[in-house]
Amino acid sequence: VDAYVISGSVVDPQSAPVADASLWLSQDRAVRTSKADAQGRFSFDDVLVGPMELVGRKDGFALGGLLGNVIGDADVYVVLGTPDSIRLRIIDGESKPIDGARVRNLVVSDSFNVSVEDLVAFGFPPIRSEEDGKLVIDSLPKGSYASFSIAHRSFAEITLPTFPVGQELDLQLPYGVKVRGRVTNDAGQGVERARAARERHALDRLLL
DSSP states (O other), X not given: OOEEEEEEEEEOTTSOBOTTOEEEEEETTEEEEEEOOTTSEEEEEEEESEEEEEEEEOTTSOOEEEEXXXXXXXXXXXXXXXXXXXXXXXXXXXXXXOSSOEEEEEEETTTEEEOHHHHGGGTOOOOBOOTTOEEEEEEEETTOEEEEEEEETTEEEEEEEEEETTXXXXXXXXXXXXXXXXXXXXXXXXXXXXXXXXXOBOGGGEEO
């Protein structure tokens, strides 16, 4: 099996190195981690051919990352800029706050993807609503926009297609039902780490 080295530098918008940033590389929902050194350098060995997601994070900076298709060794830059946030209040159909709603996935300016539900087990901070329904998606690049999915065990998952960073909104989750199933290949064998999703946009659920 062909495997390659994906290395690079974590930098700020002025191209200065950012030391000790955390990095996550995902392929087919399999996650690996690395840490930038004092010069902002990092490396992942034995990366397989195919799509990958790369995310970088450090306190005091915005998230950075990239999407790519691995076809050989590569040296890349991950830029961590000025942080901002999206502030939500998650509510039910009676405008009561919902505790424990979580961000499953986050896409920043169509530039990179953060599979939050996969990365949390590897040290990425969870993003959940509190008792008053408040949920803050922080460390987003200032002036950007984001798409995100919100899930809860008692409500239907919804996806907000795009929303400006720095804004606030009330987001209403509809009640849902539990659906169980099995993902298989053509031979009827189970497919590991498969993700099943039902698309549902949230534009009609916004209470601005």
